[in-house]
Amino acid sequence: MSNREHSIFVCQGTGCISSGAEQVFASLGKEIVRLGLEGKVRVKRTGCHGFCQQGPLVTLEPYGILYTNVQPDDATDICQSLLAQGKPITRLLYRDPTTGNPVPYYRNIPFYQKQERIVLRHCGKIDPENIGDYTATGGYQALRKALLSMKPEEVIDEVKRSGLRGLGGAGFPTGQKWEVCATASGNEKYVVCNGDEGDPGAFQDRAVMEADPHAIIEGMIIAAYAIGARRGFIYVRAEYPLAVNRLKIGITQARKEGFLGRNILGTSFDFDIEVFQGAGAFVCGESTALVRSIEGDRGWPKPLPRPRTAEAGLWGFPTLLNNVKTFANIPIIITYGSQWFASRGTASSKGTAIFSLTGKVVNCGLIEVLMGTTLGEIIFGIGGGIRDGKAFKAVQTGGPSGGCLPASLLDLQIDFDSLTAAGSMMGSGGMVVMDEDTCMVDVARYFLDFTQRESCGQCFPCRVGTKQMLEILDDITKGRGKPEDTELLLELSTAVADTSLCALGQTAPNPVLTTIRYFHDEYEAHINEKRCPAGVCQSLAKGGGC
Amino acid sequence: MDELAEEFLREILSFYQGHKSELIPILLEIQNNFGYLPKEAILLVSNFINVPKGHIYSVASFYTRLRLLPLGRHRVTVCRGTACHIRGAPQILKEIENVLGIKEGETSSDLEYTLDTVACIGCCALAPCLTVDGKVHGAMNTDKVKKIFEASSVKGKHEQ
């Protein structure tokens, strides 16, 4: 065995845990003891790598070998493989779906190879419950730099120059928001991290919180310094207990190291963070609803006209609300500089985009690519194309606020603006791939059913409008569609989009609008021929193509 | 509510300061320990943080995690997120409804199971997913559903 440090990394993200990764972790630990290798080989926990579909995942360093679908019984073989200078065990290797050949090293697997991991750089590589792992890779150096050598205005300028835009939905320029908050008057100011992942089919916020909590914490501390806040919250969805746990561990460790609390790094700057758990309300991803939820109220978006949260948020004080991934970008921007960051991406969207690639694609998982990568490169290059040799039909981005894009847009270079122009949006980064067996009318119905359930019911257009739209779509999928229905859907869409109080209602028509725009023939088949080309709608005749 | 339970409630509250912003954290903690929010608990919390009971009921009915009625011993939650939907979540839900004999949102009369759906579990790469008592099960199909519930009903019998 060589002298370089040998480590066995076992993914302990939610996906791998659900496939038995905790038992794998335990059994590897025992095996190391049995073989008397303590002190020579470390068995370490990591967060999600993004390739959960192949889990439980184990990597052997320094060799860079990836084992997939590992079971507790494999522990003996894995230790042997390490002792044999990293000789790969063929049966545990990832197999290229087209050639069937085993690929020993993760850097050669197209799923990883074609990504540009900046925000996800630590995911799968460090132990999220050990602050030492984070600092060993340069963690908290950005905080040092900001606090000890930059004025708050300089930090804001740096973020502005980087061109970073909010990665939680609308893509508002981050630095500008910080500036509004910094200049707003208020005795108190707050920093809030939105970890209320607002998009069914998206799990990147969860993965980052579970895999690299310190990057978020560090980003928040820098933000607090920049705007002058002393208290922060991380709002986490109720469904993410592991993320809550890891963030709490991270906060405790950061306090011990003097990165949180009083007189941070010996300066006069005080700041601390609390984790706030959501209680199951989708609308709380909306900033004003989230604020109310922390205040101990129903998560109802505030009525119009409402001040911006950056000016009057929590208890009426200026509140900086950014998404998990936005904060995780901050330490990188401060460390490498705004120029480095701004040189990546497209003219209007800098840096990377993170997507949860799911649905009918061969490789599902969490991916990070430069802004400007095409949909086709993502779905066919990284995703490996469509499962079971089926044909691609559509890709849905942006969750219930986004839209379904057809094959003719596979060359679209994705960024905030190109997606919006195509009728969809970046949203929080869901990317669901649909094949010939997916019915686009059913998908539209599905999303309306979703928004209808999640609507807080506070305002009329959203509450009643989405219900009417859902009824029409229900009729169409049950064979009761009328020729005038698509017109009616378009009219209702405009009304709901224009008059709803919050983004949930305003964007709810997008899935309907894009499916009508790009898949009109499927609506016609349902309405005029009482036929579902994909064979999904049970009450209709099947097939026939469009 | 017996004395022990009330004492336990007071102990939970002793970790809080009584700010209104602690309302949801407190309710979640009670929910996690009692399985629902008993009437007595709501009264205590209302005095503790000094908000009307009506406000607490209004908050509790808004958030799906918070429950005013006892739930089944086993909580089954099926994902209805997009990734799960297009990979067959509706059939999984139907199968579970058949196996358990209850519909979405219901609790079985023997208080054994409560069946719910959720917007997303965050394991979308393993769609379709569900959780049983917080444990995630991914890549579901109808056979796997049958197995899960066979296993847990066997477990139930052993416990008796």
Ligand code: SF4
């Ligand atoms: S648009 Fe919908 S979710 Fe938003 S406030 Fe109105 S009813 Fe509530």
Ligand code: FES
């Ligand atoms: S949880 Fe292990 S790769 Fe995602």
Ligand code: FES
């Ligand atoms: S869509 Fe089902 S777990 Fe996310």
